[in-house]
Amino acid sequence: MPEAPADIRYVAKNMRLDLRLIAGMIAPGSRVLDIGCGDGALLAHLTTEKDADARGIEIDMAQATQAVANGLAVIHGDADHDLASYPDGAFDAVVLSRTLQAVERPREVLRQMLRIGRNAIVSFPNFGHWQMRWRLLTRGRMPDTETWNRPWYETPNIHPCTIADFFALCDAEGYVVEEWLAVDEHGQRAPWRRSRWLANLFGEQALFKLRRG
Numbered sequence: 001m002p003e004a005p006a007d008i009r010y011v012a013k014n015m016r017l018d019l020r021l022i023a024g025m026i027a028p029g030s031r032v033l034d035i036g037c038g039d040g041a042l043l044a045h046l047t048t049e050k051d052a053d054a055r056g057i058e059i060d061m062a063q064a065t066q067a068v069a070n071g072l073a074v075i076h077g078d079a080d081h082d083l084a085s086y087p088d089g090a091f092d093a094v095v096l097s098r099t100l101q102a103v104e105r106p107r108e109v110l111r112q113m114l115r116i117g118r119n120a121i122v123s124f125p126n127f128g129h130w131q132m133r134w135r136l137l138t139r140g141r142m143p144d145t146e147t148w149n150r151p152w153y154e155t156p157n158i159h160p161c162t163i164a165d166f167f168a169l170c171d172a173e174g175y176v177v178e179e180w181l182a183v184d185e186h187g188q189r190a191p192w193r194r195s196r197w198l199a200n201l202f203g204e205q206a207l208f209k210l211r212r213g
Contacts, residue, residue, distance in 0.1 A: 015041040018123060018183060018205060022097060025121055025179055025209045026050065030092040033057070033117065035079045035109075036099035040067035043074070057082060080104045083112035091117040098205075100124045102156040107169065114175065114212050123207045126182070128162030128200045163200040166208065174213040181207045 015023075019042045026032060028050040034042050037056030040063075046052035056074040058064040067074035079096065080103050094117030096109070101124050103109050113120040126132075135143035142152040150156075161169075163182065170177055182203025199206070 015045050018207070019045070019097060021181060021183065021207055022095060022121055022123060023050070025119075025207075026052065026093050026095075028052070031090070032093045032095065033086070033091045034095045034097070035083070035113075036096060036102075037067065037072075037074055038063050040070060040072040040074055042095065042097070043067070043072050044070070047072070078103075079109045079112075083109065083116060086112075086116040088115055089118065093117055093119045093121055095121045097121075097123045098125065101127075101160050102158060104158070106159050106161075107173070110169075110173070110175070110210075114210065118211065119178070120175075120210045121208070122166075122210065123205055124161065124166070125157075126163050126200065126203050126206050127160040128164060129204050130201050163203060163206045164196065166206065167196060170208075170210065175210045176213050177208055178211055179207075179209040183207065 023042060023045050026046060030046075030050070030052050032043075032046055032052050032054040034040075034054065034056040037043055037058050038060075040056055040058075043054040043056050046054040054073070056067060056072065057077040057079070058067065058074055059076070059078040061076055064074050064076045079099065094113040096113065100106050100109070100122055110120060110122070113122075132143045135141075144151065167177070182199035182205070184204045
């Protein structure tokens with residue numbers, strides 16, 4: 001395979017650790033759509049390391065423009081309104097990282113993801129983390145942590161959920177959870193893989209790989 005352009009290699013090298021965990025759930029050569037792809041770091045990694053056909057959607061015009069300038073296949077758009085234009089089964093994997101809690105209709109977005117993709121890979125901050133519970137209990141105000149780091153009147157997060165909430169939604173919708181992880185803010189694996197209860201209490205973020213039942 002020809003060597004990737006320098007700009008793409010640089011973006012891929014600077015990928016967040018949680019995105020590396022997501023990349024580990026994607027097979028080489030896959031057709032991938034990354035929704036809310038930001039600067040395209042995951043796309044760049046999948047392109048350079050896994051020879052993937054990786055494309056992205058980003059609502060922030062400045063980031064979408066920068067990703068295109070770096071040679072990545074990114075369009076300006078958002079999860080709530082643009083997924084319906086893609087045909088059934090267009091992708092092997094559709095990724096939504098740290099964005100589920102910020103979309104208007106998370107249930108519909110998940111349905112669309114699993115319509116256009118064989119797998120949906122979703123990550124989100126866990127509102128059930130013990131620090132969130134403790135700060136809400138002791139202060140009586142919306143928590144402010146490293147993960148939830150904006151005041152309630154400025155946050156883009158309109159549908160915060162817990163790991164337990166997400167498992168319940170998957171059960172209600174009939175989605176099969178093929179893989180899941182609880183991780184800390186820096187993307188390191190948490191040691192509660194076998195216990196949903198402990199993961200919901202101690203996991204700062206969650207990663208799920210789903211398919212239709």
